[in-house]
Amino acid sequence: MAKPQKTAISPTRAENYPDWYQAVIRGADMAENSPVRGCMVIKPWGYAIWERLQGALDRRFKATGHENAYFPLLIPLRFIEKEAAHVEGFAKEMAVVTHHRLTAKDGRLVPDAPLEEPLIIRPTSETIIGEAFSNWVRSYRDLPLLVNQWANVMRWELRPRLFLRTSEFLWQEGHTAHADEKDAREETMRMLEVYREVAEDELAFPVICGEKPEFERFPGAVNTYCIEAMMQDGKALQAGTSHYLGQNFARAANIKYQTEAGDWELCHTTSWGVSTRLIGALIMTHADDNGLKLPPRLAPTQVVILPILREAEDRARVMPFAEELCKAVSAQIFSGEPIRAKVDARDYPAPDKRWEWVRKGVPVILEVGPRDLENRTAAFTRRDRLEEKKAILPDSEIALRIGGFLSDIQGSLLHAARAFRDRRLRADIADLAAFTAAFSGDEDNSFASSLGFVRAPWCGEDATQETLKALKVTIRCLPFDQPKSLGPCVLTGKPAVAEAIFAKAY
RNA sequence: CGGAGUGUAGCUCAGCCUGGUAGAGCACCGUCUUCGGGAGGCGGGGGCCGGAGGUUCGAAUCCUCUCACUCCGACCA
Numbered sequence: 025m026a027k028p029q030k031t032a033i034s035p036t037r038a039e040n041y042p043d044w045y046q047a048v049i050r051g052a053d054m055a056e057n058s059p060v061r062g063c064m065v066i067k068p069w070g071y072a073i074w075e076r077l078q079g080a081l082d083r084r085f086k087a088t089g090h091e092n093a094y095f096p097l098l099i100p101l102r103f104i105e106k107e108a109a110h111v112e113g114f115a116k117e118m119a120v121v122t123h124h125r126l127t128a129k130d131g132r133l134v135p136d137a138p139l140e141e142p143l144i145i146r147p148t149s150e151t152i153i154g155e156a157f158s159n160w161v162r163s164y165r166d167l168p169l170l171v172n173q174w175a176n177v178m179r180w181e182l183r184p185r186l187f188l189r190t191s192e193f194l195w196q197e198g199h200t201a202h203a204d205e206k207d208a209r210e211e212t213m214r215m216l217e218v219y220r221e222v223a224e225d226e227l228a229f230p231v232i233c234g235e236k237p238e239f240e241r242f243p244g245a246v247n248t249y250c251i252e253a254m255m256q257d258g259k260a261l262q263a264g265t266s267h268y269l270g271q272n273f274a275r276a277a278n279i280k281y282q283t284e285a286g287d288w289e290l291c292h293t294t295s296w297g298v299s300t301r302l303i304g305a306l307i308m309t310h311a312d313d314n315g316l317k318l319p320p321r322l323a324p325t326q327v328v329i330l331p332i333l334r335e336a337e338d339r340a341r342v343m344p345f346a347e348e349l350c351k352a353v354s355a356q357i358f359s360g361e362p363i364r365a366k367v368d369a370r371d372y373p374a375p376d377k378r379w380e381w382v383r384k385g386v387p388v389i390l391e392v393g394p395r396d397l398e399n400r401t402a403a404f405t406r407r408d409r410l411e412e413k414k415a416i417l418p419d420s421e422i423a424l425r426i427g428g429f430l431s432d433i434q435g436s437l438l439h440a441a442r443a444f445r446d447r448r449l450r451a452d453i454a455d456l457a458a459f460t461a462a463f464s465g466d467e468d469n470s471f472a473s474s475l476g477f478v479r480a481p482w483c484g485e486d487a488t489q490e491t492l493k494a495l496k497v498t499i500r501c502l503p504f505d506q507p508k509s510l511g512p513c514v515l516t517g518k519p520a521v522a523e524a525i526f527a528k529a530y
Numbered sequence: 531c532g533g534a535g536u537g538u539a540g541c542u543c544a545g546c547c548u549g550g551u552a553g554a555g556c557a558c559c560g561u562c563u564u565c566g567g568g569a570g571g572c573g574g575g576g577g578c579c580g581g582a583g584g585u586u587c588g589a590a591u592c593c594u595c596u597c598a599c600u601c602c603g604a605c606c607a
Binding site (some may be wrong): 242392 | 557564565566567568569599601602605606607
């Protein structure tokens with residue numbers, strides 16, 4: 025006889041955080057590993073979440089004047105060679121296509137017909153989009169050029185983890201060209217703000233906006249800005265980046281425009297992206313020992329109605345009521361859209377189905393059984409308050425209040441994530457000894473520790489990288505909101521140039 | 531590419547030391563009792579024991595080679 029588990033996910037976060045993360049993905053049926061190492065199969069539930077995220081982002085891209093386009097997966101090798109820093113940054117993780125035919129040899133298929141010039145599978149598309157832009161831009165009247173693409177990219181990762189770091193991943197990459205620096209810089213910040221908004225309003229987790237120090241920049245960028253989130257084990261996760269590329273890529277790809285005066289000028293370009301990694305962030309922010317917890321705005325299904333069928337004849341009586349309740353809930357509006365509700369009529373035991381939806385993170389579960397028919401009631405459960413006793417509510421009240429409940433869950437998740445982040449953000453570390461102590465906790469079990477972000481002044485010197493490396497700590501960003509006066513550098517005691525967010529990171 | 535380890539049922543693994551012809555739990559299928567906090571009984575299907583070679587009357591087990599994967603390190607959305 026199987027012992028009933030206390031939690032739906034095993035191991036728990038406290039027992040083994042990395043294994044817990046994998047178990048949540050398996051338990052929610054979101055994704056699995058593929059035969060190709062580093063690549064993942066995104067299953068319908070995981071992909072539905074990605075589609076919701078895509079929608080939230082795409083709406084905002086369109087609202088800020090961008091258009092979608094699609095550029096090729098394969099890029100000529102020489103393109104990537106054009107920008108020196110870019111080459112250096114990506115060369116080590118490139119998938120290269122060298123042949124265009126297979127031929128049978130000794131009973132096996134072997135590559136045949138080498139390409140004259142090898143092709144790389146895009147790790148990002150700056151170079152090939154730059155090439156296109158150089159043809160598209162002629163006059164100052166063509167600018168700004170605002171393009172986004174939804175695509176897959178490939179970076180040959182040696183240590184993959186589902187959603188967080190896979191060799192192939194899905195993302196969007198925005199690419200824009202502008203007449204002058206000011207316009208391009210405004211674009212860079214505008215899109216970072218879009219990311220902040222999506223993180224907080226849709227994904228329901230707070231982020232710190234700031235700039236990356238020079239050695240953490242995107243290869244080839246003049247400035248890299250980011251949103252940084254804190255996971256439940258106190259580690260940082262870069263959730264989105266926006267780059268001001270200056271004229272570096274314009275120079276490499278020859279993106280020039282003619283000014284009103286008739287002179288030729290190089291464009292200023294930007295690029296910005298977020299990926300399926302956000303789903304990893306979503307998991308590690310909100311999920312608990314019973315599985316995923318979805319913010320209602322992002323949930324593919326917001327309300328599941330579970331018929332409880334004890335006797336054979338219950339079906340005929342309960343199902344119509346369940347359908348009616350579903351219809352009433354679906355007629356309600358939350359966040360500008362009809363509420364996404366469904367009846368789970370599958371022929372599995374109700375408790376099994378209930379726990380499946382718990383693991384999948386559906387915000388609200390309504391159970392309707394024979395006992396509910398007379399008074400037209402349902403048992404109401406909130407995923408974020410699983411420990412509470414189920415409330416028995418009349419169907420009219422559910423319809424009336426369901427939007428409010430979802431809104432409340434959305435708010436609660438953000439509030440809880442913000443409270444956690446703030447609790448683990450230390451601003452009281454003043455010297456190297458305290459700094460070292462703050463980051464010397466148990467590496468394997470940081471969920472249960474107090475590991476988190478340290479916010480402290482930094483001198484900006486390259487040499488501090490060595491100190492940080494030894495502690496496996498990185499500078500996540502220099503936050504935009506800087507104090508008027510700075511104390512000495514927490515690492516060296518020298519005069520500081522800015523306050524930085526220090527953290528261990530994914 | 532360094533260091534460690536693992537390949538046996540869909541999944542997690544036992545069996546290997548001390549060779550004797552394949553096991554458990556979960557999952558799956560059938561059936562009866564179940565179904566509102568995650569059920570139980572009975573029956574059933576499923577494995578060239580990663581691959582090749584060797585030792586042996588006999589190999590999942592011992593030996594050699596090989597392939598693959600996992601974890602840890604250097605690099606990263």
